[in-house]
Amino acid sequence: MEYIVIFSGLVLMYVYCGYLHVLKLICRFARNETQYADSVESLPSIDIIVAAHNEAAVIKQRIENILSCDYPAHLLKVVIASDRSTDETDHIVDSYPDPRVLLVRCSTGAGKSDAQNEALEHVEAEVVLFTDAESVFRRDFLRELTQPFSDASVGVVGGKMIFTSGADTGVEQAQGYYWQYELKVRECESQLGILAKASGSCLAVRRSVIRPIPSDVGEDCVVPLDAALQGYKIIHAEKAIAYDRMDSTVTSEFNSRVRMTLRNWTGTWRRAELLNCFKHPGIAFSLWSHKILRWMSPFFVIIASVGTTMLASDSVFWTIAAFCMALFYLAGIVGWMSVKFGFRLPLVRTIFSFLLANAGFMVGVIKALAKKKVIAYR
Template identity: 45%
Template sequence: MVGAGRRRTPGSSAGRNASSVPGERASWKARGDDAVVFGPGDELSMTVCAWVAFLMLFYVYLGYFLLLKAIARNKRCDEDDAREEEMEPWRWPRVSVLLTVYNEEDKIKKRIENILSCRYPRGLLEVLVASDGSTDGTDSYVRALGDKRVRLYRPEKRVGKTDTQNQAVAGTDSEIIVFTDADTTFDPGFIEEIVRPFRQKDVGGVDGHLLFTRCDGAVSESQGFYWSLELRIRSLESCLGWLAVGSGACLAVRKSIFRPMVSTVGEDCLVPLDVVRQGYRMIHARNAIAYDRMPSDSRREFRTRVRMTLRNWQGTWMYPDLLNPVRHPGTAFALWSHKLLRWMSPLFLLLWIGSGLPLLAYGEGVAAIPGWLALVFSGAAVMGWLVQKSSLDVPAVGFAYSFCLANLGMAVGVIRALSGRQITTYR
């Protein structure tokens, strides 16, 4: 077992040899009769474990991006090809913007106004408000609007976000469905830009370019860096035809290929995977810009990370064929690198720190490098935890703290998913 040692007993040969051989560096320190002695094999095992874990973390969060960038260096994105010809007005499809809500009376007015203000041919756009049993004034406001472009759908009882979406989509005859929520804001040209790639018959779904507005706090600052890298990865995967992820706040799909979703998983996971499974392509539309706010509160960020990981882990494993590199080489490579290995990063983080820090006691040269890196990172994370409630702005320690917080959330999410926990309704 990695990190296992031999216990030093009085008069043992291990104890005598460790201190009596001339010129040999002791691999343990005298701590009494119960001291743990690490032999050469233990040190090698821990060194290998620490390096492998560190390199896996590097690959998941930066190496994969650099690899995609190298592969796509000389490739022209299909999205750019689709923009060479403008669509004629009569060819624009009918679009339903599916706004799923629960008790959003303080946001619904502004959200509907934002959607209706987007550029799109008149008569071809509707806002379909799907209310999952709201108990405040949300439904009353929508009914009182009297606008033919806005329609309310409300299930007979609260069934959860995903089932509400399934039922609402079944009741519309629009060609394109755009998923969104009450917290998102669309750029004026968003709908035109997210619909444009559907000119290509093999495009089944489009992921919008979601940007997060600046919030105060170390959590939002460091998550902003993470999300910026995420968007660049999606653009590269889209360019290579490997994209199989999306943002539920700005996601579009052809109604003709939409299939009812499992109630315990969200549209951001299932819709892209289902599009790819049916032989269509997912596109990341960089010009279809939408805005949201990054959580600035640690507890909210943690809960969000747990929920998203739990639902997406379960949803991704519902498509084992897409994870098979023989059947879907590019998609499988992207899903393993972009999603599954990232959700396993808490394990890599634990192994890196758990194996790296002990190396500082007896490791030398290359063997000690992951240990020193782990020490610096751990110290920064602890400092970030200490200052995150203050007004201090220390980006480096804030990033380390946020990284650990996100990984803790992912770890809890995966554990709950493996234990069979499910989520259908949430606020």
Template identity: 30%
Template sequence: MTYLFIFYLFLFLIFYVYIGYFILILVLGFFYNRKVKKEKNYPNICFMIAAYNEEKTIEEKLKNTLCLDYPKDKLKIVVVSDASSDQTDLIVKKYFSDNVQLIRIEGRVGKTQARNEAVKMVDEEIIVFSDATTIYHKNALTYLVQNFSDPEVGMVTGHLIYTEDANSSMSVGQSAFWQYESLIKKAQTKLGTLTGSVGCITAFRRKLYTELPAHIIEDFTGPLCIIQKGYRVVYEDKALCFEKPTKRSRNEFSMRVRVIRGGMTGLFFAREVLNPLQYPMVSFQLISHKILRWLSPLIFAFVFIFSNFLYLIQVESLLVSLCVWLEYTFLFLVFLGFLCEKKSIKINGISFFYYFFVLNLAASKAMIDQLYKTLPANWETDR
């Protein structure tokens, strides 16, 4: 019976991490809705585009940014080039007459440190962080900044949509994952504050910026620092941006390992927010949505081991038998997903299971690397 209890415990944790927490915050958000005061206003904005060797995308990004529906006299566009060695800087210089500026950071210091240095060089009230590969809807900035009419709001993040790639088996899983994450962000905003941001569409008050160590990812740690200063981080679902999905599982795997490790390192940096007495709702969200999610590969492993052990010793439990059957069905679907990627075949359902497996495999690798390897400050793009 002890083994059966342990099995049920780990099975409940899996349910809670991926389904239970989601349902819980939706219900809580229904009863407790902390609204954001929104008014249309046009503060001075510094639109900061991080770039490293983005010659293939930077011109399209600049054209998109220049066409945004925002007063031109209140929008400064700055490209922060992290020692790009291709034609990125030359392309940016073509747009100097359109109120575009280039800040070149020498030494290949990484995105976080490049942003640290660039923020010191601007004086606009609001800074927007974006990436060279992200295309904004024309009204995205207007919807983002209207949230700053609320004096309690320190950071706003928008809604990322992946444009589906007909030839990519990763695109379906990526899109489904972000739709799920966006619903969670919406519910978290109702409860008070987000615990993370979408790095390619994030706006914040410049006075609240915290300079972070170069190896820490700003997308996760930046919002936690805003929370520590007593401000809210909110989600604006009308501020839309678009990106192409990752084409290959190995690229998605590497990116997820880096993001998870950055999250782990960042949470240690801002560990004060885990204090349930000082930050009850934030600590609850971090444990439920981040820490347990990072640990889910271990939980899955325990469920697999205990369910198969109980099945082999013939413990009478319909749930155990069902779990074993589902486990091997899942592994079979993952294998099919792997074959589909190799053959460039996209089958939506199978692709989703394969993507879910890649996410958890990345979390496993991240935990191992975190114990033995130093997190690098920079990385190569896969474009």
């Protein structure tokens, strides 16, 4: 039992701390500073697919935000993939006065991925960018995002998503620590050429690389994996800044974790060849460390917690370990209370966010193993 508990603890330390330090160490000895072409002549044509379902409140501003980006007008088109919206979304898009804006109304109403697949039938540009109706691009976003495509070996480029929230509930603050860690990991993986994921609301891909997106798997998961299977690199564009809304309630954050884990676990195992360290050593290393082990971390948390409790009477060391574990969960409860009642306690909020995320991971994995299907926009 002792060895199992120690192993579980080491796995958790590796997933949430050690992996990033390993990547940073490797990056120090394997610097790969790539210079991309930075001229109007090198910019590719780009079609932007905006997935939308009843987004009348924001769709006009979204279109205007995209068209206001610093990018040659003749190289840019906006395709609104409306999943049978029942509000004024379709009317607003269809009556928009700019010919670069196209409405594609999904005929099946089966979800985001199917709407995106139908929109793909109407794209002709060299690069396709997937985004959401509530996202916002910085003015130089498109230029920064498309620069890496001047390298023929690059198949997917993901932007740097910065999450914001108008509510001061404390959930967004706790999430922020997690997201900053995630961005640092992506930056290192990108430098090493082993990145295999991107944010779905700022994900660009060569049109020739795209494969149909399964209805129960998100584009943020399967598009980078398909590119990696074809031998292309996935790049994290640090200077391509986009903004999106962050979940600001405990329930919405938990549901988001469940949904993302379910869809991404399913998509990753459908591309299981990339998990083979003999065929794809770099990508397999990143997928196991960055995704699979993270999604499995709640099970290691449970093993460590139960095992430590069972061993508490064996020695002073395990008694102290059990006491520390109890304090950890107590801090999580205090963190939940600080979020609920608005107390500014960053450390305990972070612990609560960790426990909440792990609960979402666990439910998502269990649902995936039970073959539960989720179709959602956020």
